[in-house]
Amino acid sequence: MKGSYTIRVGNSRLRYEFTICRNITILKGNSATGKTTLVEMIREYYEDGELSGIQLESSVPCRTLSGRDWKYILPAIENSIVFIDEDNDFLRTLEFAEAIRHSSNYYVIVTREGLAYLPYSVNEIYGIRESGKYAGLKQVYNEFYRIYHWVSEIEKSNIVKVVVEDTNSGYEFFSALAADGQPIVISAEGNSGVFKKLLGRDPSETCLVIADGAAFGSEIDRVMKLIHDADNVILYLPESFEWLILKSGLIDGTRIQEMLANPENYILSDKYFSWEQYFTALLIDETKDTFLSYSKKKLNPVYLHEIEKSKIVNAMDKIGELFSDN
Template sequence: MKGQVKFRIYDKDNEYRFTLKRNITIIQGESGTGKTTLLQAIFNSMSGSSAVAYTVETSANYFVYTDAYTNLRWETVLAEITNSVIFIEENNRFVYSNDFAKYVKKSGNYFVIIGRKPLKGLPYSWQEIYELVSHKGSGDLRRIYEFKEFYTNFTFTDYNFDLVIMEDSNAGFEFFKNFFSNVPVISANGNGNVLNTILAADASNILCIVDGAAFGSYLQEYYDDFENGKHYNKRITIWPPESFEWVLLKAGVFTCKNLDKILENPSDYIECSSYASWERFFTALAEESSEAQWKYNKNRLDDYYLTSGIKKKVNDVLPKELQDLAKKKTDGGKTDNITKMSLF
């Protein structure tokens, strides 16, 4: 399954509108915001219940897993579903299991999972974590419900970073260690180790570069920790591009047919049964598009990708703050002990 999927679900009083862009979407938020009503409306429509009051408009097949199936194993209920959007109600503990994670990655379905806790086994994007918000519609009496991103980008200024932490220890780490020559760059050796690496670091103003396409489950944990003042002497900024390979592709390091269209609308090109996350797709695309003499390898970066020409291309697509960081002169400056975690 691939492509964006639009839903419009409505009755005379309420209307839900949302678009699914990837194979995994997480819905968070407090009780009473309309999540249960949404799932019940879709379930009634799916089952042909006489209680149907809502009209569901979408081009996709869909299925809702609710407490109506609690007497059956989830594997049995979902086994035969393909090329569909599967909605899963809150409090279904199986979504945290390794078996469910394996199923999601291979099933070829899209999933909308309602839950407040991070699902560490699933590689979902920080951009696909939402809350349900509502507002009064114009011209009629309906209330409009829509998905709102839980975490949003915002800019920053005058961040004099004294350390850069890379999520991975492979190509991206090799590149940025060379690129940021005046600032220490270390590896966390995996997204699950980023927080411990931050806490162990002898630095107070830290930039973390992570693969945003698969960092969603970690972002909530880290963000809550720092925003609640648990680590009062650290200022953390996270830059979450889709992946390092996405950066190289965006910079035009590789020649690829339809590259501009792919980067503009990745959903149209990424078959979720083949790629559990967009990070894997962009890695495969970089490998396939690289020239034979300078074959791209995620595990070991060829020296060609550290040349001034390549670094110039990458520099030109980076946020201005990272361009400035690459020019930074070591001054030994320290930041005040202000708790902050931000995205940009």
């Protein structure tokens, strides 16, 4: 399944309206905020239709998944939006992650904790806000506003350390940007390592964290809690390093920019578990047999040539200014 889907569901007392555009969407929030009510409405409508007193508008089927027989039920569900409440322990298992890896469905998951086995985006974590008798989904974490708020307050000269989630091409690129070893660039060796690096940092040091936002969702909550009172930590969470290269304009043509503007219209959920995987595959395919040939494991030195490097840095907007003179 690909594309975005607007869902309207409600009864005479309550109504929800929201749009889903990725294979995994997370609903967060405290008790009594309407998350479970939403899932129950979907379940009741599926079981009883209009007799349930619930109205549901969606261009694709909406289902719920629960209970110990989930693994037998799931294979029969295709090209649907599947809602799962947080009281299902299977959500936190590797078995569930493997079961939905090549699924044609989209999943809306209610959880207050990070799901380590699922690669979901920091931009697809929502809470539910109420407005009169209607309710809608509201983003809890918004990369765009967070970056601009912090970058405007921190001078380039103050950056002491850069923590890069990546261990391969992305890490090589940002390491090369550091002039004479300043700032210090270290690899977190995976998204779970970011928290550990921040936990062990010198609180007096200003730190920039660069991670792939497309798959960092399971870590964002504990990272945000850790740095809540720190005004010297910057989070930069683009979709991925490959997305930055594509965004930079190094590859000619309007087709790439159209894909970046509306990725959901191109990314098949049964082929790509996260958007990060799609952007990597797209970049490799678009640069194959060219001087820009890309490999995730080892950075092509061409990307460190002045013209290519400058375009990628410029694609980072204000974050790029931290490296612009290196």
